[in-house]
Structure formats: structure tokens, C-alpha cells
Amino acid sequence: MAITEKDIQDRFFETYNRDKSRYVKKWLVSWDYQVKRRKRKVNYGTEQPADFEKYNGAEDLVKWMNWFPKNYTNYLPLNLVSPLVEASREMDKKIITALNLQFDFTNYENRIGLNNAHDYIFPELYPVPERNKIRNILDFGAGFGRQANLWARNSTNIYLALDAIPKSYCLQHLYFSNIGRPFYDYINSPEGFSINSEKSGIYHLPTWRYDLLPDNFFDMVMAVQVLRELNSKLLRKMINQFHRILKPGAILYIRDHGDKWKPAGKMNIDNFLISHGFVLEFKPHIILDADLHGIPRIWRKTDERVVNSQKPDFKAKLRSLAEDADAFSGGILRKVIGQKRSNG
């Protein structure tokens, strides 16, 4: 059942109030960076979003899309980037037209289009075994929903966005409703909402219902320009959840400014990931912002099969011990064994 554009916010708050006493915690639904920014009375330009607690209608989509205010840098080959930028532009033009909005696409290829292309290319940059191919995706802190543009094109996968902020959630609902894929939003029918691997399409869930995310289900969690803006209690909770819901060997794709920009807290996210079952697989040695906006990283949930396959077995350990003893004895051990073998 589609929600009419003007009812999205009412439906969001109805659901929020319904779930408030049972599921909602203040720290779970907080965007600490914006709370701090409000206290410091720092405002964005009038063409950009303000007051994230309120959704003012479809015009907010244009404001959020304007929140990519400069041309970003790129070092990836254009033959990789350009077709994705074009696909992304086509989709966004379709959505903007369907919503009767006006958006200036002049710099699209250096702003939203480029960001979308980068977040599509990096997670699949190099070959991986078949079991690690990306199908089901969770986008944590999804902004206006832009990752669905390229990642939800595939008609057989599941793309799920998780967010808690009223303006973001409502915009995501609006954007996803216009992508042209089956769309299942928790706020449409919270009762009995479930994620069904037989039903591909776009799913949408508020952060406070992370309990509905199935175990070992996702091939990728994306967290782009979000983790450093949240409180450490929420981060600890969500990273543990990411570990629960990712398949063994699946990835957590993070792109942000790392320790260079931590507006919400001092937590050492890398150390937390290492001590909670993730290994860092990819982090390019590039100059922040001169080469690319943010540093993309691929963390992989440890797969016990991989770890065990690389562990020496009992025989290999014995051989290694014998080799050490032989080296220590200056090769005498091997000679003695060799002589014994030739005598007997």
C-alpha cells in the first residue's frame, strides 16, 4: 500500500509512537553530529537541508541533493565511472520528473553521480570467491536513499535501508517509492513486517527495529559518511548487529574521513572492529580529498573456514618443530635420521 507524499511524516511518527515504549531508545535514534551542530547554531545554506527532525515534503529531496556542494575528485578510470554516472543520472532524472521537482543537473557527474559511482565500484573492485558475491545489501544511515539508485537496479537482490532520523527516513521513503522496484516499508505495515529472501526489492526499516534483520543474511553493509557522526553506544550496538546479520566472509564497506573528522565522539572504530570479528581487507593508500572524497575501506567478517584453512595442522606443526630443532643442531638431526634410514 503506497503512502501519499503528504502522509509520509505522519506515518513515520505514528510508527515511532507505537514503538516508543518497547523499542526506541534515545541513543538509538540520535544523530549526535546534528545535535551538536544545532547547539553550536551552525546552519547550512538555505538551499540545503535544515532541521532533520522535520520533513517538509518532496522539496526536501532537492535540498538534500544540493548538499553535495562541490565537485569531488576522482582517480578511477573514466571508462569505469562514466557509465555508472550516466545510469545514476537517468534514474535521478526519472525520479525528479515523477515528483514534479526542479533540480540543476549541471554538475551531477562530479557530485552525486560520482559519489554513487564510487560507492558502486569500490565494493566490487577486485575478484572474490563466488560465496562472497554481493547480493543482499544493508545501507546504514542512507541519506536521501542515493545508494538504491545503482545498488537496487538488480532485480534479484535485496537492498535494505536503515535510518532513524525523520527527514532522512521520509525522503528515503519518497525516493524508494519512485525507483520502480517492489518496495516494503516497515512504516506501511509494522505489524508482521518481515524480510523475505524470496521477495527481492527495496526494504526500509527504522534503526530501532534492528531486531527484524535476519542473522547471516547480508553480503554487504554500507556505512558511508555516517559512523563518525554517531554516539559510541549506538556504534557498539550497530557494529555487533552488523556482525550478526552479515554472512561469514561478507563485507562492511565504510567510506568517511576516518580520524580526520570525528564530530561525534572519540571511539576508536577500527580497534572495535578488529576485536569484534572483522578484518581489514582493503584500504587504498591515497591522499584524502585530493584523490578521493573520503577513504573507502572494506572490512570482512571473519569466516572460520578461511581462518581454519590457513592454520597449520598437527603434522605441519610437528614438521616445523623438527625443522627448528634441526636448524638449532646445525643440521645434525637430519643427518642422524638420514643415516638411520640408510642403515635400516
Ligand SMILES: C[S@@+](CC[C@H](N)C(=O)[O-])C[C@H]1O[C@@H](n2cnc3c(N)ncnc32)[C@H](O)[C@@H]1O
Ligand atoms: C551525512 S548523512 C550520509 C548519508 C548517506 N550515507 C550518503 O552517503 O549520502 C548521515 C546519515 O546518517 C543517518 N543517521 C543519523 N543518525 C542515525 C541513527 N541513529 N540511525 C541510523 N541512521 C542515522 C542520517 O539520517 C543520514 O541519513
